[in-house]
């Protein structure tokens with residue numbers, strides 16, 4: 257069974273999905289982390305597409321969720337922190353726009369969710385990857401609020417970061433993610449929209465958990 261949450265950067269998908277996975281004891285899947293991993297491989301290939309696609313086919317990418325963290329390894333080496341650097345963040349929309357990368361990541365995800373109950377988050381999960389998902393949510397929030405949240409999240413690791421920089425980065429990614437040809441960020445027609453601008457974290461978690469618990473009960 258698969259439940260999906262889509263939405264723009266900083267809308268709260270990731271922290272919300274992780275909390276829900278812990279509360280309901282289900283698995284969590286972070287599709288953005290997989291695009292970030294592909295981006296890391298692209299940067300290691302010095303942005304040469306031929307080398308990149310060769311490496312992508314050869315590398316063994318594994319992932320698991322534990323202790324609130326979505327861990328990713330490439331050939332057995334952890335890349336969990338490296339995929340969150342500014343260098344990767346700045347290049348990820350460009351790499352995620354490549355149709356070959358999208359089908360690579362989609363296949364990884366579709367294989368893993370065959371067993372168990374998953375909550376997955378991303379940009380196109382309800383539209384392109386799991387159109388038959390049992391439950392779909394689309395989380396949104398004002399750009400200003402999303403930038404504030406992202407800054408709070410990143411401040412410890414990157415003390416020099418400013419709100420202006422974060423806002424600009426998010427706005428650019430919004431633009432690229434929703435305007436790209438291949439599977440753009442888009443609300444699925446049957447997704448439940450949750451605007452989190454004026455909700456506390458616990459309120460948004462409660463709202464989604466309630467919907468999921470109802471569906472889980474129905475399928476028991």
Ligand code: DC
Pocket residue numbers: 265287288289291292348349352353377378379380381429433
């Ligand atoms: O959620 P995030 O910021 O870690 O995602 C990183 C990037 O990956 C985001 O800018 C767009 C891309 N992405 C995507 O294109 N499709 C998804 N399903 C998830 C993420």
